[in-house]
Amino acid sequence: MIPAGIIHQKNNFYTARIVGNCGEFSAQELIAIAQIASTYGNGKITATSRGTIEIEQISPDNIESMLAEIKAHNLRLGGTGTTVRAIVSCKGTTCTKGLYDVHALATELDDLFYGQIVPKKLKIGVFGCINSLGKAKSQDIGIMPSFKNPHKFEIYIGGLLGNSPVYGQHIDIALNKEQLICAIKFIIEIYQKNGKYPQRLRKVLDTNPNLWQEITDYLTKLIQK
Ligand code: SF4
Structure with missing residues (x-):
């Protein structure tokens, strides 16, 4: 069975997806990834739109040794599957x-929710100003600062690319942050x-419109507590 984070590619090669700390990697991690890419892949590394890094063109014969190396460097292999x-x-x-x-908020959410099993996949994005409104709207759960209420957050639900x-x-x-975490857990x-x-989240909500209402009701009650 192919482990999480390993993706089968053309010509029977594999890619290994390494998940950082919400898009952040230390210099030491990058050095280790570069060494692994040179030893077991084709020496190339791809940055993905979700801030992960992929080691390319690993032959099936190299998978086991590469997995051991990834483990030895405490790198996080993952970011695939129904999660x-x-x-x-x-x-x-x-x-x-x-x-x-x-x-800081993204890493807190990563600790709480990353890797949870879901029906297909669920993408959460955290953004700091209006310039990423489009990105927030394209996440299953997109988080933006509230412009009417400083220090609070607003969410966009059911975005899809x-x-x-x-x-x-x-x-x-x-x-507020605690309410936001409760809201994400509920969704x-x-x-x-x-x-x-x-089914992605949007499909589930659109085929059961009462669920949209359930979410709104939950959030309304949450802020009244
Ligand atoms: S411009 Fe706004 S959305 Fe872009 S990185 Fe800065 S805070 Fe984040």
Whole structure:
């Protein structure tokens, strides 16, 4: 069985996807990845749109040794399968336009939700200002700062790219961090309970419109507590 993070490619080669710390890698990790790519792949590394890194063109004979090397360097292999995928974070922690510590929030969400099993896959993105509104709207759960309520967050639910792109729906309720975490947990649970492979969150919600209402009701109650 192919482990999580290993992707079968053309001509019977494999790619290994390494998940960093919400898009961040240490210099030492990058050196180790470069060495692994040179030893077991074709010496090339690809950066993905979700801030992961892929080691390319690994032959089947090299998989076992490469996996041992990845483990030895404490690298995180993953970001594939029917799971909550790598949490995306913009540069809002250091970017002058960032309205809060985006990376800190993203790593907290990564600790809580990354790798959870879901019907197909679920993408969470955390963004620091209006410049990434389009990106927030293209996540299953996109998080933006609230512009009406400083220090709070707003979410976009059900965005999709792929072959049927659609913007996520904005839920116009400002949440503090604890409420945001409860909201994400609730939405993932709804997806897990009601979705069937290969349905994405949006499909599940649109085929059961009462679930949209359930989410709105939950968030409304959450902020009244
Ligand atoms: S979305 Fe805003 S805060 Fe984040 S990197 Fe872009 S400009 Fe900076």
